[in-house]
Structure formats: structure tokens, C-alpha cells
């Protein structure tokens with residue numbers, strides 16, 4: 001090989017430098033060890049390919065290197081933080097590998113905000129993203145440019161006639177948005193509360209001396225609560241058991257994955273089951289427990305239609321998963337600071353139920369851990385705070401980062417009882433979103449979180465061992481969650497001191513008035 005060919009081989013190897021930086025990044029290696037190994041193997045394979053070219057086709061080395069070098073220069077040019085600034089684009093790098101590296105650091109966007117200012121750009125695989133720091137700023141952008149800002153839907157919305165509420169076009173949302181908001185009434189949450197409590201106590205009774213993940217129990221609590229709130233179905237009833245069979249298949253993969261054929265069949269089964277179940281609303285001999293399905297009918301005799309049924313099913317899927325994540329964080333925080341647990345336990349009211357302090361703990365957990373972002377997509381060019389933001393870009397309103405603003409929250413990284421005081425305005429604190437697409441199930445989510453917190457604090461024999469770590473998936477829309485070592489166990493010398501859960505009154509949701517007793521025995525918790 002000539003010297004020029006050796007230099008060309010070296011240049012070809014150097015084209016993958018951004019990936020090499022990814023695998024040598026300590027944070028990336030810690031948070032994504034499996035992906036790091038895969039990328040490492042790819043890099044070795046690339047080295048093998050360059051070696052093979054050098055041995056078998058040395059004459060092609062120089063032209064290949066020229067192509068590689070030109071491409072690398074273009075990518076480096078595009079990745080400059082000042083790229084496009086003269087055309088009014090915000091500062092910030094559009095390098096994809098850089099943004100993948102940033103996924104491994106929870107504070108990465110906060111640091112970028114410090115460096116570039118509150119409006120900056122970055123990249124995701126689907127294209128450029130403008131990040132907005134500060135909730136007031138983000139809400140102003142949406143308010144002032146309403147017609148230029150659309151939803152950024154996940155693909156599953158196409159499986160729903162009329163779309164999922166969160167991603168509906170405005171005309172469709174004008175019909176269903178307010179309807180669902182009213183349907184998720186206080187009475188729906190109140191009727192679900194005993195279900196949540198019973199499910200929590202049952203899951204605490206299953207905690208043994210051997211430390212184990214609380215995930216299954218937390219998921220079950222969230223599922224049973226939201227199932228009841230959506231349809232008035234009790235998980236242990238015949239309908240509930242039939243529902244669970246199809247639901248397990250339907251909900252198997254992450255919501256961002258396309259549903260495969262078996263899951264679509266399961267979704268059809270669930271639709272049929274709920275259609276059948278909704279007929280009970282017309283049967284005067286049956287009392288359906290307060291639930292969204294019942295409220296929708298009460299609000300509009302033509303409801304629930306197919307769009308409502310699909311939305312309720314997907315709300316169950318997404319809502320129970322959101323709540324499970326919040327519950328995980330509540331346990332992580334509870335285990336991390338025993339003084340908080342002791343204080344919550346002593347401040348319970350005369351009936352052993354929680355106080356404002358419990359609510360304050362939940363709201364603080366939402367602020368610190370379970371509010372990440374609000375995404376939108378620009379459907380037209382927008383001028384905002386001196387920047388020209390082009391149509392097609394994603395908008396990421398950085399909620400988690402904005403909740404750490406020291407100008408708004410004293411000691412922003414500490415878990416305090418700040419929410420015992422007056423609640424901050426939505427422009428400073430909004431874990432449940434804002435504007436027309438704000439969460440319609442805030443009361444339900446808070447009720448579940450508070451109930452679980454109360455029950456954990458009321459059972460001093462349950463030990464919560466925090467993971468002390470945070471993990472996430474290698475996807476830009478993934479949420480940070482506590483590490484997999486978060487565990488619960490029970491002091492060995494103790495049994496659960498709670499009454500057996502079968503004695504807890506859970507309002508039977510769907511009962512023929514004449515067979516109440518039988519149903520209670522057959523479907524009881």
C-alpha cells in the first residue's frame with residue numbers, strides 16, 4: 001500500500017469518530033450499556049470493512065475516503081451550534097450523535113439552555129427540534145401562534161376513528177375534548193377510590209421478606225383504578241377477567257410501537273366487549289357505577305360512540321402507564337428519605353388518611369420526576385422572540401427543566417413541602433399540561449397517587465429500598481425512571497397488620513339490583 005492509501009484508510013476510519021465518541025462517553029456507557037456494546041461491535045465491523053478494502057481493493061481507498069471526508073465535513077458544518085443563526089434559526093447543534101449522547105445525562109437540556117439561552121435547537125431522528133425553556137414562554141408560543149402549531153402525534157392515533165384526544169384536529173377536539181373533560185368528573189374519581197385502596201392493600205399484603213420489584217403491584221393498582229374509572233368494571237368480575245385476557249395482548253408492547261395483527265385483533269375484542277357492556281347503560285334494572293362511560297351517556301344520549309370507546313381504551317392503556325410511573329417515583333422518593341416517610345405517617349389524620357402533606361409530596365414528586373415535556377409540531381413558519389422557526393420542526397416545551405428554575409423554586413432540586421403553601425400559577429408549574437390538550441384526568445391521577453402514599457405510610461413494616469439510580473430508554477421521548485433495583489420487602493418478624501382486603505368495602509360497579517349479594521361474592525376483591 002502507498003502512503004496515500006494508508007492515509008485514505010485512516011481517513012475512512014476517522015469518519016466514524018462521532019460514533020466512537022458515543023461509545024467512549026462515560027455517561028452513555030453507564031445508562032445504555034447494551035447499545036454501547038452494539039455500537040462498539042459496529043465500529044469493529046467498520047474497521048474490518050476498511051481493512052478488507054485495503055487488502056482486496058486498495059485502489060478504491062482514495063475515492064472512498066474522499067466521499068467519506070466530504071460527508072464528514074458537511075455533517076460537522078451542519079452540527080455547528082451557530083449553523084443557521086444568520087437566517088434566524090436559534091443556536092444549538094443539530095448533530096444527532098450529540099443529541100444521543102445528551103440522552104444519557106438528565107441535565108443535558110438544562111446545560112444547553114444555560115449555554116445558548118431559553119430558545120435553542122437540537123435534533124431527533126425525525127428532524128430538528130426547537131427547545132423552549134420556561135413554561136410561560138412555551139405557553140405564550142402556543143397561544144400566540146395557535147394556527148401554526150399542531151399536535152405531534154404518535155402513530156397509534158391512526159388506529160382510532162377520529163384520533164386520540166391528545167392529537168385530534170381542533171374541529172374534532174371541539175366535540176370530544178370538553179365532553180371527556182366533563183365525563184372525568186369528581187364522582188368518577190370518588191367511585192374509583194375504594195378500588196385503588198383495596199388494590200393497594202392487596203399489593204402490600206403480597207410483599208414478603210424477600211426484596212422484590214414493586215412494579216407488578218403498582219401496575220395492577222393503576223390498571224384496576226383506571227379500568228374502573230373508564231368503564232365501571234371491577235377487575236375481579238367476570239367482565240373484568242374477560243377484559244383482562246384481551247387487554248394483556250393489546251397492551252403488551254410500548255404504545256410507540258406499531259400494534260401487530262394479534263394486538264389489533266385483541267383491540268377489536270375489547271371494542272366488542274365494551275360495546276356490549278355499554279348496553280347495560282340502557283337497562284333500567286342495572287346500576288352502572290360512576291365511570292366515564294356512564295358520564296358520557298349522561299352528557300350526550302348519542303354517546304359513547306366508536307371514537308369514545310377507542311379513546312377510553314387508549315386512555316386506560318396510556319393513563320395507567322403514566323400513573324404507574326408516578327407511583328414508582330413516589331416509592332423511590334419515599335425510600336430515599338426516611339424522615340419524609342416518618343413525617344407523612346405521623347401527620348396522617350384521625351382516620352389514618354393523608355393530609356395536605358401527602359398531596360404536597362405527590363405534587364413535589366411530579367415536579368421533580370414525573371413531568372418531562374410537552375411536544376408540538378410547527379405546521380407553518382413562526383417568528384418567536386427574534387427567531388424564525390420553520391414549518392415541520394418539532395417544538396419541545398421543556399417542562400422538567402422549567403420546574404427546576406431557581407428563580408421560581410427555592411432549592412429546586414430538593415424535595416420540600418413547598419406545596420403546602422399557595423400553588424404556583426400554571427406558568428410556573430404544570431405537570432399535567434396546559435391549554436386545550438391539558439390532562440383531563442388530573443383528579444384521578446392524584447387520587448391514586450395519594451391513596452398509594454397513604455397506604456405505604458400506614459404500613460410501617462414495609463421497607464422501601466430506593467434504587468438510587470435513574471434509567472431511561474435510548475429514545476428521545478422516553479421518560480427517566482428509577483433504576484431496576486427499586487424494591488420493597490417486609491420486616492421478617494412481621495405479617496401484614498392490615499385487615500384482609502376481602503373485608504374492605506369496594507363499591508360493586510355493575511350489579512343487577514336483584515343479584516347484588518351473589519355478584520359481590522363472585523366478583524369481590
Ligand code: HEM
Pocket residue numbers: 165166167177226315316318319320322323326370371373374375431432433434436437438439440441442444445
Ligand atoms: C401521573 C399521571 C399523569 C400525568 C403526569 C399526565 C400528564 C399529561 C400531560 C402533560 C398532558 C398534556 C399533553 C399535551 O399537551 O401534549 C396530558 C393529556 C392527557 N392525559 Fe394525562 N397525565 C397523567 C395521567 C392520565 C390518566 C390517568 C389519564 C386517563 C385515564 C390521562 C389522560 C389524558 C388525556 C386523554 C390527555 C389529552 C386530553 C386532551 O387532549 O383533551 N392522563 N396528560
